[in-house]
Amino acid sequence: MTETLPMAGATANVNLAGLSKNDYRGAPSTLCQGCGHNSISNQIVTALYEMNIVPENVVKFSGIGCSSKSPTYFLNRSFGFNSLHGRMPSIATGALFGDYRLKGVGVSGDGDSASIGMGQFKHIMRRNVNMVYIVENNGVYGLTKGQFSATAEKGLSLKKQGKNDYMPVDICMEALVSNATLVARSFAGNPKQVKELLKVALAHDGIAVLDIISPCVTFNNQVNAYHSYTWGKDHEEPLHEISYIAPRSEIMLENEMADGEVREVSMHDGSVVILKNLEKGYDPSNRYDALRVMEEAQDNNWMLTGLLYLDTSKPNLTSIYNLVDTPLNRLTEADLRPAPDAIDRVNALMF
């Protein structure tokens, strides 16, 4: 996944894969000015660039909605599939069987994942598909002009909609109880954390759910709304300071470790995640702790962000299937069609 190429020929303008940041960009965004989603797209570009991931090794997926439009706005060189409303998980599940070496990057929204696509959302968790599953969460339907989504907080008032009477769905809790192997929450107003979490998610070998509160500047950015920039800036409570350290960066790691209360998590590919400022002694490998801090955050009206849960021990979906080394989509007739004598065996098996 992470391509670490020789330094030869690398200049200041290219990464270790020999690519410039432009190689990671997409078409110009058609989303609103100031939309949180654009900020996330930028961080996706930066994270992949900094991790030296070749765009051809990434496949983009999305469902339907503002968030789902965004894969057009990053990684022009990657394959992409803008599927149906709520159905990104199934498309991604099947597509990633085509070449098990590819990493999925999916962008969905709160309507796409927590309403119409809740079933598929839950099931892709338990299958541990090897992809980053970003939910750009703004509590509102944008393309249909401002209806409540399932993540809108109770009591939220919106123009034309009145007051929301229902309890919200918590994406991270849903992911966790469905046995996701990486669960994190972030805030589009905190781009540094978004980028670091994206890197951890990209390095993770399995499903990585990033619930990113991403304000809708047009329909749901009132100062008192949970999914607004103002509320987020006032109520964000990071669980920790998070840094992603690429493989073979020992020196940097030692420097970081000198620093007070630190937890270090090793990733599948040899990279390391450093979590600092752990006042609560938080252990992201503990599901019970994860649920507890989320409950606490709800009780205290915090927007709790950070790496909530990580389990690097579970095999991803294609590993479970024990596939051949050659990607399935490069197999030929000789690999796939049983030999002519097999037909006699088959007929002999019949009565």
Next chain:
Amino acid sequence: MNKVINDFSITVGTVNGSGSSTANNTILRAIFKMGIPVSGKNLFPSNIQGLPTWYTIRANKDGFIAHNERRDIVIAMNPNSFARDLASVTPGGAFFYADDIKQPITRTDVAVYPMPVKSIVRNDPNVPSDFRDHVANMVYVGVLAQMIDMDMDRIYAALDFHFKKKQKPIDMNFNVVKAGAEWAKSNLEKKDAFYLEPMNKTEGMIMADGNMAGALGSIFGGVQFVGWYPITPATSLAESLNDYLPQLRKREDGKHTYAVVQAEDELAALGMSIGAGWAGLRSMTSTSGPGLSLMTEFAGLAYYAEVPVVIWDVQRIGPSTGLPTRTSQGDLTFTHFIGHGDSQSVILLPGDVYECFEFGWKAFDVAERIQTPVFVLSDLDMGMNQWISKPFKYPDTPMDRGKVLVESDLEELKGNWGRYLDKDGDGIGFRTFPGNKHPLSSYFTRGTGHDEYAKYTEEADVYLNNMDRLKRKHETAKNYVPAPVLHEMKGATVGIIAYGSTEAAILEAQHQLDKEHGLKTDFLRIRALPFTKEVDAFLAKYDQIFIVEMNRDGQMAQILMTEYPQYAPNFKVVAYGDGMPASAKWVREGVLAKYESKKAKSGKQKAVKKVAVKKAAPAKKAVVKKPSGKKVTTKAVAGSKSKAKRK
């Protein structure tokens, strides 16, 4: 009493879940191995245990083995259906029943045989008490074997196959069969006319069900991905893939060249399959009507995004509860137009188990060539019942992976390509697969809003061009789908069109119409949509064309009327769907009811005997000789495979 040899039907009434399928399959297989053409139909309720269920077997020396309504021999094992079973016996027929059922015998016109089922099983020291119910059904196999001369060695062979050569269950069951036969020999006097005699008409044939055949065909088609969700009657197709893939695609390193994923629902099943098809895998799903309903949005997306995927629809009746275990041809128009907006589906229509295998592999070739979902419409009767078949044939053409560009192609093109560019004028563009390392290999996939280079657009003229190209592509599909099969009769003046599992019933009806009513017919069995030129030619030939299908509204007729309005006045819709497999009787009566003798081109047909439709098939015809099959010549029209099955 004149003997009736190799021409009768057997119906067994049991309690669902009582393990009778082993016994019934044993009878079916034994008759098959005696060389006698035979069919078996499981007429079962939607239930795991407790409700009445029936199994019908028809042996016919002339090869007419479609379902029929006759109840020559009835075996009653279920007290709850006893009265109904007894009443159903054709006069002059035979009635066997388990003697622990104490109910009045109200018929004097049938031969009645009680069977001491419980005491035979109880007296067998080798049957543990908890196995008694399981093997009780073997008593009727034995009694029947003795009474109609069913070959004991063939029965043993059937059990040997069923229990996969495991000696203990084979012996336990076979001993009960023998005990039943011995008891019948000493205690029953033959009072009916029905006998089996060995023939040689099934030599070299096999027995299989369509779901298994479809699965095996898919494996020979190189299936790589299966996303599926359980639904009767399609479940056994996916389960057969699970059974046979490990054997047939075994590798020395133990690794897999395929993946089968049981999805959370049919939406996800097709979604996964489309994802895999898009990524370059030979990908499929199997379902039935309700599942297809759920798949509709995805099917439409795959049509517009031009993703190859194979969708098996093993048709059954009805949404929700109702008749989910009854056969139907009710999904044709739905499948034809599936998806919103303008769409036209490529549909393959296998007519028997042999074609389930053949279309199993061929469907992938068509899907990848045309870059579109290909629907294979089977049905419960074909999918779940055992049918006699020619042995499956190894694919006679190499895999057609369609238009695909790999890295070296892109280098040659200097990266200059467009996913939806119609370079060849056949409406089909070139595809690339994720994982392609060429920096210009990728494209972005969406529904309708894209230009020839897969870039997003909502421009009207670009949209219209794309829609025209999709239409062109559908035309191209005509060159790749199986041509229809034509069963001609010399001097025929009217045509019959049908599809799918009704072929056996229609062939039999053709003979009856000829022999009993002097009406000669040509029969075209359509095997795919879009319609090929052979269909055009057939429609132009007759001024009366009977379109026969198992549904209420005549769905094939509807599509033909739309595609060929000029011939619509000649169409006579013979549509009937009650959940039972098609029988010659309803085909014949349906044709006669709508036949217009004056309209016939040739004067010959004036002598056609009109029958009172409602009172057709009188019981006294029990011993009537069936017409020999000789005069129908069965031939495949140009470009299609020869079908010599019922020569």
